[in-house]
Amino acid sequence: DAEITQSPRHKITETGRQVTLACHQTWNHNNMFWYRQDLGHGLRLIHYSYGVQDTNKGEVSDGYSVSRSNTEDLPLTLESAASSQTSVYFCASSEIRGPSREQYFGPGTRLTVT
Amino acid sequence: RKEVEQDPGPFNVPEGATVAFNCTYSNSASQSFFWYRQDCRKEPKLLMSVYSSGNEDGRFTAQLNRASQYISLLIRDSKLSDSATYLCVVNGDNTNAGKSTFGDGTTLTVKP
Numbered sequence: 001d002a003e004i005t006q007s008p009r010h011k012i013t014e015t016g017r018q019v020t021l022a023c024h025q026t027w028n029h030n031n032m033f034w035y036r037q038d039l040g041h042g043l044r045l046i047h048y049s050y051g052v053q054d055t056n057k058g059e060v061s062d063g064y065s066v067s068r069s070n071t072e073d074l075p076l077t078l079e080s081a082a083s084s085q086t087s088v089y090f091c092a093s094s095e096i097r098g099p100s101r102e103q104y105f106g107p108g109t110r111l112t113v114t
Numbered sequence: 115r116k117e118v119e120q121d122p123g124p125f126n127v128p129e130g131a132t133v134a135f136n137c138t139y140s141n142s143a144s145q146s147f148f149w150y151r152q153d154c155r156k157e158p159k160l161l162m163s164v165y166s167s168g169n170e171d172g173r174f175t176a177q178l179n180r181a182s183q184y185i186s187l188l189i190r191d192s193k194l195s196d197s198a199t200y201l202c203v204v205n206g207d208n209t210n211a212g213k214s215t216f217g218d219g220t221t222l223t224v225k226p
Contacts, residue, residue, distance in 0.1 A: 033214075042118075042201060042218035043158070058213075090157055101205075102148070103214060105157035 002027040006091050006106035014114055019078040021109050023091030031094040032074040033103065034058075034066065036087040043090060049074055081113045115140060120202050120217035128225055131192045135220045137185045137202030147178055149187045150201040152219065158201055161187075192224045 004025040013019050023032065030051045035043040045058030047066040055066050063085060065077045078085055089109045094101040120137045127133050139147075147164040162169065164176040164185050175188040185202055202217035 035216075040218070042216040045213065045215075048213060088155075102160045102163075105159070107157050108155075 004091060004093055004104055004106040006089075006109050008109060009107065010110045010112075012112045012114060013081050015081060015083060017081050019081050019111070021076045021078075021089055021091075021111070023074050023076065023106060024072055025091075025093045025104075025106075026072065027093055027095070027104060028071060029093035029095050029104075030071070031101070031103075032068070033092045033094075034064070034074065034076045035090045035092065036060065036085075037090060037108075038087050046076065046089075047074075078111075083113050085111065086113045087111060116217075117141060117215045118202055118204050118217040120220050122218060122220060124221040124223055126223045126225060127192055129192055129194060131224075132188065132190050133192060133222060134189075135187045135200055135202075135222075137187075137217055139183050139185070139202075139204045139215075141204070141206075141215075142180075142183060144204045144206065146205040147185050148203040148205070148214075149174075149176055149185075150203055150216075152199045152201055154198075158216075161200070189222075192222075194224050194226065197222055197224045 007022045033048040034046040037043050044060045046064050049055050049068040091106040092103040094103045118139050149161040150158040151161045152158040164178045168177045173190045177186045199219040199221045201219045204215050206213045
């Protein structure tokens with residue numbers, strides 16, 4: 001069965017370190033998204049991609065970067081981790097560039113920056 | 115003003131009750147609309163899409179009012195298993211058609 005996976009599921013890191021969160025989907029979806037979710041807030045879009053070599057900034061992109069070298073993967077990098085980036089991170093994908101498509105979410109990565 | 119606004123609740127209802135959630139959105143050019151369900155510490159999952167004509171899936175009914183820019187979700191005969199956070203989701207206009215904006219969610223607790 002097709003799926004979307006994230007790794008690691010839990011990560012503790014120190015302020016200033018570079019961290020990369022992996023997202024891998026086997027749906028063969030063109031669209032991929034990264035969100036963060038904090039207590040009392042909904043999901044906020046960090047970066048998104050509509051296809052290979054395409055990346056776009058979301059509403060909270062500062063301090064994060066992504067690259068899309070193939071269809072399956074969209075890794076999220078925190079260039080220099082800050083305590084404000086402690087959060088739960090969700091990756092999602094959807095089928096094609098169209099408004100009516102459901103997003104499928106990975107199980108999330110819980111990141112703690114100390 | 116947030117692009118998508120929901121009453122955060124919490125809603126605490128007894129089993130068997132009917133409960134309704136509302137959501138408003140600010141972008142009149144928005145293309146499509148959804149309700150997602152999120153269980154504690156888990157990923158969101160699609161509950162149902164919302165169509166202009168209204169749609170029903172078992173005990174769940176979703177309505178869209180484009181003129182007033184609001185979306186509703188009605189849950190009838192609430193079950194304990196309906197306890198979750200319900201997220202209102204709006205997909206973009208023609209320039210960002212695949213991008214979703216999420217409300218902060220409405221928390222529902224169904225009690226015996």
